[in-house]
Amino acid sequence: MFTSRSRSHGRAWRLRHVLPAVACVAVPALAWAIVIQVEDPGRAAQASPRDLEAAVPARHFINVASTADHILEERARNRRRDTEVQVRSGDTMMGLLQRAGVGRSEAYRAIEALKKVYSPRDIRPGQAIHLALLHDETGLETDSTARLAEMRLRASVERDVKVARNGDGFVAESVERSLSRGVAGARGEIRSSLYVASEQRNVPVAVILEMIHGFSFAIDFQRDLRRGDRFEVVYEAFREAGGQLAKTGPLLYASLDQQGNSLEMYRYETSDGEVDYFTPKGESVRRLLMRTPVDGARLSSGYGMRKHPILGYSRMHQGIDFAAPRGTPVYAAGNGKVEYAGRNGGYGNYIRIRHNGSFKTAYAHLKGFAKGVHGGARVRQGEVIGYIGTTGSSTGPHLHYEVLKGGGHVNPRSLDLPTGRTLRGKELARFQQVKADIDRLRDGLPETRIAQASCGDGGAKAKAKVC
Ligand SMILES: [Zn+2]
Numbered sequence: 122m123f124t125s126r127s128r129s130h131g132r133a134w135r136l137r138h139v140l141p142a143v144a145c146v147a148v149p150a151l152a153w154a155i156v157i158q159v160e161d162p163g164r165a166a167q168a169s170p171r172d173l174e175a176a177v178p179a180r181h182f183i184n185v186a187s188t189a190d191h192i193l194e195e196r197a198r199n200r201r202r203d204t205e206v207q208v209r210s211g212d213t214m215m216g217l218l219q220r221a222g223v224g225r226s227e228a229y230r231a232i233e234a235l236k237k238v239y240s241p242r243d244i245r246p247g248q249a250i251h252l253a254l255l256h257d258e259t260g261l262e263t264d265s266t267a268r269l270a271e272m273r274l275r276a277s278v279e280r281d282v283k284v285a286r287n288g289d290g291f292v293a294e295s296v297e298r299s300l301s302r303g304v305a306g307a308r309g310e311i312r313s314s315l316y317v318a319s320e321q322r323n324v325p326v327a328v329i330l331e332m333i334h335g336f337s338f339a340i341d342f343q344r345d346l347r348r349g350d351r352f353e354v355v356y357e358a359f360r361e362a363g364g365q366l367a368k369t370g371p372l373l374y375a376s377l378d379q380q381g382n383s384l385e386m387y388r389y390e391t392s393d394g395e396v397d398y399f400t401p402k403g404e405s406v407r408r409l410l411m412r413t414p415v416d417g418a419r420l421s422s423g424y425g426m427r428k429h430p431i432l433g434y435s436r437m438h439q440g441i442d443f444a445a446p447r448g449t450p451v452y453a454a455g456n457g458k459v460e461y462a463g464r465n466g467g468y469g470n471y472i473r474i475r476h477n478g479s480f481k482t483a484y485a486h487l488k489g490f491a492k493g494v495h496g497g498a499r500v501r502q503g504e505v506i507g508y509i510g511t512t513g514s515s516t517g518p519h520l521h522y523e524v525l526k527g528g529g530h531v532n533p534r535s536l537d538l539p540t541g542r543t544l545r546g547k548e549l550a551r552f553q554q555v556k557a558d559i560d561r562l563r564d565g566l567p568e569t570r571i572a573q574a575s576c577g578d579g580g581a582k583a584k585a586k587v588c
């Protein structure tokens with residue numbers, strides 16, 4: 122079986138080596154072909170290959186072939202049919218092309234060409250594949266009902282892939298899509314939950330998580346978020362030429378207005394390349410430790426004296442418990458070095474991280490550890506270190522989280538943690554410039570309001586719930 126490469130190589134070889142040798146006899150035949158095309162295109166379009174064969178002596182035919190191909194393709198172009206095929210579950214590229222009516226050897230050559238720029242295994246159910254098919258009735262095709270003129274598909278948000286017929290073979294090319302970079306935003310009032318409110322404005326989940334992560338150093342989203350709180354997010358948005366949203370980028374700005382307590386943060390890349398969120402005054406929103414090392418979890422048990430759920434007697438609960446489904450990712454609360462990751466008696470699968478000279482955090486009852494998390498490994502704040510489980514002395518899937526300060530346990534919820542980086546001098550001036558740019562973008566966004574979400578929980582003072 123020829124690949125598209127050997128095919129096109131074969132054609133080039135033929136042109137280079139055969140054509141000069143017979144050029145003298147080929148000229149009249151080529152001239153004839155050109156004449157009928159120019160003088161009577163209608164007649165050329167009607168000429169069958171049998172007519173050409175009859176008009177040109179057999180020994181000349183090898184050189185006329187490309188001209189004849191050309192005429193046939195001219196004809197076939199009139200019968201080109203453009204269609205879009207959806208990838209079905211379990212589809213292969215070969216199966217899909219054959220279903221569209223492309224013959225097996227034709228499909229094979231097209232797929233071989235495609236492989237140079239895109240792996241056909243990457244097609245996904247629901248993906249649209251654009252095909253241009255040539256239905257010719259010349260009788261020359263023996264192995265197919267349709268010839269493929271072109272195939273196009275979206276390889277990624279930024280890239281299209283095109284396979285086009287080139288004689289008997291195919292050539293593939295990768296086409297970068299030009300997306301224009303801009304911003305999108307949403308403002309609204311929280312009626313039931315931040316998730317519901319943002320969903321109604323089509324704010325990507327990743328953007329909302331960035332906002333929660335950024336503000337989670339200052340407020341407790343489970344305890345402190347209330348009905349009537351107002352929020353705003355502005356994030357990068359990439360649009361296609363037609364204006365449709367192609368993809369979204371990072372959160373640039375977020376605010377949370379809690380009746381008297383207002384929080385704002387701006388994304389800023391410092392001159393040493395660190396990307397972080399800063400308050401309008403240029404203070405990093407980041408603290409040494411995150412308040413909650415897991416997203417969307419319910420605080421199921423606080424810090425302090427309590428009756429042990431399994432052993433029955435009262436004892437000190439040296440951490441706090443977050444209930445969440447098995448497998449929920451657990452984050453490193455702060456930058457640091459893993460002191461221990463492994464089995465630890467009643468703690469089950471357990472990780473302890475040393476953050477600095479005085480602070481450590483510990484995570485217990487994990488289902489398992491994230492890849493690369495072992496004693497001595499460096500971890501960054503917010504990095505996934507393990508997954509919620511119920512190993513050791515545990516009654517159900519939850520994270521037992523401890524903070525140790527100077528060797529003793531402290532309540533993770535009432536920590537006064539050191540603040541992060543504060544921008545000064547030239548760096549602060551540079552930040553103020555970026556902040557002014559983001560504020561201008563915010564002013565340009567249309568005022569949008571969020572309709573009331575019905576989440577089933579009554580009472581104006583009801584706490585926000587994830588629903
Ligand atoms: Zn616990």
